Amino acid sequence: MGLESAVILLVEDDSADVELTRYTIAKSKILIDLHVVGDGVEALAFLRREGKNAGAPRPDLILLDLNMPRMDGRTFLSTIRADVKFQTIPVVILTTSQAEEDIIKSYRLGANCYITKPVGLAEFAKIVNAIEHFWFTIVCLPRENL
16 A cells, blocks of 8 residues: 555543554554544544644544543544545444444444454454554555645
8 A cells, every 4th residue: 555654543432442452553564653532522633633633644544432421433423424524534433332223323424344342352453453454455545635
């Protein structure tokens, strides 16, 4: 794909999942610039480059949890899919929910894929590695500068 580094925005409120993702990405062969926010409100501020996020890079990929405080993943996804500036950023739902209604609603709101978080460290690492490999070595992503 030819990226200098891939920018991932992780929208996740569970500190253990954040650390697990950081650890897995740090061991990656792909150069990843990981940014972490705790909910949809912070994620929107990051994307819109508001306040402390004035110099934030445009993410190449968003990893999004569904169940978070203040603004959940569904509301965040709906909001960014309604904004033409963010419609081309792929969103991977990475959540504990296996509920069919969450899966259907996520796709209807514009998610690019839906993955249920596995429980074990090794399984979680495999999932994160597969996401990285797919999105940053196989897929062609747009490189928009806003």
